[in-house]
Amino acid sequence: MLKYFTAVKLLVIIVTKVKVGINGYGTIGKRVAYAVSKQDDMELIGVTKTKPDFEAYRAKELGIPVYAASSEFLPRFEKAGFEVAGTLEDLLEKVDVIVDATPGGMGEKNKALYEKAGVKAIFQGGEKAEIAEASFVAQANYEQALGKNYVRVVSCNTTGLTRTLNAIKDYIDYVYAVMIRRAADPNDIKRGPVNAIKPSVEVPSHHGPDVQTVIPINIETMAFVVPTTLMHVHSVMVELKKPLTREDVIDIFENTTRVLLFEKEKGFDSTAQLIEFARDLHREWNNLYEIGVWKESINVKGKRLFYIQAVHQESDVVPENVDAIRAMFELADKWESIKKTNKSLGILK
Numbered sequence: 001m002l003k004y005f006t007a008v009k010l011l012v013i014i015v016t017k018v019k020v021g022i023n024g025y026g027t028i029g030k031r032v033a034y035a036v037s038k039q040d041d042m043e044l045i046g047v048t049k050t051k052p053d054f055e056a057y058r059a060k061e062l063g064i065p066v067y068a069a070s071s072e073f074l075p076r077f078e079k080a081g082f083e084v085a086g087t088l089e090d091l092l093e094k095v096d097v098i099v100d101a102t103p104g105g106m107g108e109k110n111k112a113l114y115e116k117a118g119v120k121a122i123f124q125g126g127e128k129a130e131i132a133e134a135s136f137v138a139q140a141n142y143e144q145a146l147g148k149n150y151v152r153v154v155s156c157n158t159t160g161l162t163r164t165l166n167a168i169k170d171y172i173d174y175v176y177a178v179m180i181r182r183a184a185d186p187n188d189i190k191r192g193p194v195n196a197i198k199p200s201v202e203v204p205s206h207h208g209p210d211v212q213t214v215i216p217i218n219i220e221t222m223a224f225v226v227p228t229t230l231m232h233v234h235s236v237m238v239e240l241k242k243p244l245t246r247e248d249v250i251d252i253f254e255n256t257t258r259v260l261l262f263e264k265e266k267g268f269d270s271t272a273q274l275i276e277f278a279r280d281l282h283r284e285w286n287n288l289y290e291i292g293v294w295k296e297s298i299n300v301k302g303k304r305l306f307y308i309q310a311v312h313q314e315s316d317v318v319p320e321n322v323d324a325i326r327a328m329f330e331l332a333d334k335w336e337s338i339k340k341t342n343k344s345l346g347i348l349k
C-alpha cells in the first residue's frame with residue numbers, strides 16, 4: 001500500500017513540479033534558491049531565516065515566502081513586524097524536498113525533523129557522509145542518487161577535485177593534491193581579517209577521503225588556509241597508470257562539463273581575474289559555477305601529470321543541488337539533467 005502511495009506521489013510530482021524548500025538562506029541557500037527558481041520542473045515554496053535581517057527582507061521583495069527556522073525564532077520576527085509564512089515545520093508540510101543549507105553539522109540535528117515530516121532532504125558538504133545514502137557530484141555519480149531520500153552534495157573543494165579527477169579517472173594511479181583554501185567567504189567577518197597562512201595539521205587532510213565517497217580513486221591531500229575570500233586553489237599532482245599527454249588532458253578538460261580552461265596568456269593571472277570574468281558575464285553574485293583550470297599549468301613529465309585549478313566556493317555546488325533533486329525524483333537521466341541545469345544557469349559548457 002505504502003509503495004502504491006509513493007508511486008502515485010511520484011507520478012503527481014512528475015506531471016506537476018517538485019516542491020522545494022530551503023532551510024538556511026545563507027551563502028549556499030540563497031544561491032540554490034535562485035537556481036531552483038530557474039527550473040521549469042521545480043517550484044521554490046519557501047526559505048527559512050533565523051532573524052529578519054536584510055537577506056530576509058530581500059527574499060520577501062523577490063516574492064519568496066520566508067519561514068522562521070524554528071518557533072523559538074518567532075519573537076525576533078514579531079518584534080520587527082516582519083510577517084513570516086510560518087515555521088520550518090509548516091514549510092516541511094508543503095514541500096517534497098528540503099535543501100538543508102544550514103551551517104555545517106546542523107543538518108545532522110535537522111534530519112529527524114525531515115524524517116518525521118516524510119520529506120526527502122539534500123545536505124551539504126559540512127555534514128558527514130553518513131548522513132545520506134549517497135554523496136553526490138552530478139557528472140561523477142548521478143545514478144547513485146536516483147530515487148534516494150537523503151543525498152549529500154559534497155563540499156566545494158571535493159566537488160572541484162571530483163570534477164577534474166573524474167574526467168581522467170581511468171588514467172589515475174595515485175593523486176596528491178594541495179588545497180589552498182580561502183579563509184572566509186566575502187560576507188563573512190567571523191573569521192577575519194586574517195594575516196597568516198594556517199596549515200591544516202590534519203595530514204593527510206579530509207578532502208581526499210571525501211573525494212573517495214564519490215569516486216573510488218587513490219588520493220591524499222593536504223590543506224592550507226590563506227588570507228583571501230575569492231576562491232580556493234588546488235595544486236594537483238597525478239601519478240598515471242597509463243600514458244597521457246598534455247594535449248590529451250587539455251582535450252579531456254575541454255570536453256568536460258563544468259570545467260573551463262583559463263589562459264594566463266589571456267590575462268587570467270590569478271583568482272581575481274577569474275572572478276572578474278564571472279562579473280563580466282553578469283553572473284548573479286559573480287558565481288563561477290565552473291571549475292577553472294589554468295591551461296598553462298597542465299603538464300606531463302613522464303608518468304606524472306600536474307595542473308592547478310580554482311574553485312569558486314560560494315557557487316560550484318549550486319548546480320549539483322539542482323541535479324540532486326532531479327535524480328532523487330527520477331525526473332531526468334544524468335545528461336538530460338546536467339544540460340538542463342547548465343542552460344538555466346548560463347553555465348558555459
Ligand code: NAD
Pocket residue numbers: 023024025026027028029048049050069070101102103104105106124125126127154155156185313314317
Ligand atoms: P552560511 O553561514 O552562509 O549560511 C547558513 C545559513 O543558515 C545562515 O543564513 C544562517 O543564519 C542559517 N542558520 C543558522 N542557524 C540555523 C538554524 N538553526 N536553522 C536554519 N537556518 C539556520 O553557511 P554556508 O556557507 O551557506 O554553508 C552552508 C552549508 O554549505 C555548510 O554545510 C557548508 O559546509 C556548505 N558549503 C559551504 C560553502 C562555502 O564556501 N560557503 C561551499 C560549499 C558547501
